[in-house]
Structure formats: structure tokens, C-alpha cells
Amino acid sequence: MKKEFLKKQKEKLEEQKKRLEERLSALAKRSVKVRGDWITRYPEFNGGHLEEEADEVEEYGNLLSIGYTLELELKKINDSLEKMRKGKYGICEKCKKPISQERLKAYPQAKFCKKCQ
Numbered sequence: 358m359k360k361e362f363l364k365k366q367k368e369k370l371e372e373q374k375k376r377l378e379e380r381l382s383a384l385a386k387r388s389v390k391v392r393g394d395w396i397t398r399y400p401e402f403n404g405g406h407l408e409e410e411a412d413e414v415e416e417y418g419n420l421l422s423i424g425y426t427l428e429l430e431l432k433k434i435n436d437s438l439e440k441m442r443k444g445k446y447g448i449c450e451k452c453k454k455p456i457s458q459e460r461l462k463a464y465p466q467a468k469f470c471k472k473c474q
């Protein structure tokens with residue numbers, strides 16, 4: 358993989374990371390208002406103590422699932438940046454073959470090649 362390509366991918370990943378972190382912190386602030394808790398903590402979500410005030414619970418549930426999605430995405434990005442440091446970026450985690458650059462361009466944090474996806 359060319360250095361130039363890697364550099365661009367790294368820039369993309371870091372840009373996305375920044376945006377995700379901003380969205381997560383905005384979300385966490387809203388969550389504090391709704392629940393008096395931080396969304397990123399994920400309290401046991403078994404419904405037991407969340408029965409009061411349905412609207413609030415629903416909003417909290419929404420925030421929680423958005424936050425969860427964002428965090429998963431953030432984790433993928435961090436994993437990719439970690440792989441870059443180790444020189445393993447762009448290798449499919451299943452078949453260990455290189456992921457196509459086209460795919461990486463469209464989705465820099467891809468973990469699997471098109472076949473294994």
C-alpha cells in the first residue's frame with residue numbers, strides 16, 4: 358500500500374473520529390438532561406428501573422441506541438488507526454487478504470474485504 362494512500366486514509370479517519378467524538382459529547386450532554394446520567398455508561402437496560410415516565414424512557418432509549426452506534430463506529434476507527442500504527446491497515450480480519458483500495462476509500466474503517474463482509 359502506498360504511503361500517500363495511507364496518509365489520506367489516516368486523515369479521513371481522524372476527521373471522522375473528531376466528528377464522532379463531538380456528536381457523542383453533545384449526546385452525552387442531552388442524556389444528562391434526560392436521565393441525569395451519562396449515556397456512555399450504559400446502565401443495565403432491562404427496563405426494571407426505567408419504567409417511570411414513558412416519554413423520558415423512550416427518549417433515553419433513542420439516545421442510548423444512537424450513542425451505542427456512534428461508539429461502535431468510533432471503536433472501528435480507533436482500531437483502524439491502531440492497525441495503521443502496526444502496519445496492518447487494510448488487511449481483512451477474516452481471510453487476511455488486502456482489502457481493495459476502492460473499498461477503503463469509501464469506508465476507511467472497513468475490517469473485512471468485500472467477500473467476507
Ligand SMILES: [Zn+2]
Pocket residue numbers: 449450451452453454469470471472473474
Ligand atoms: Zn476477507
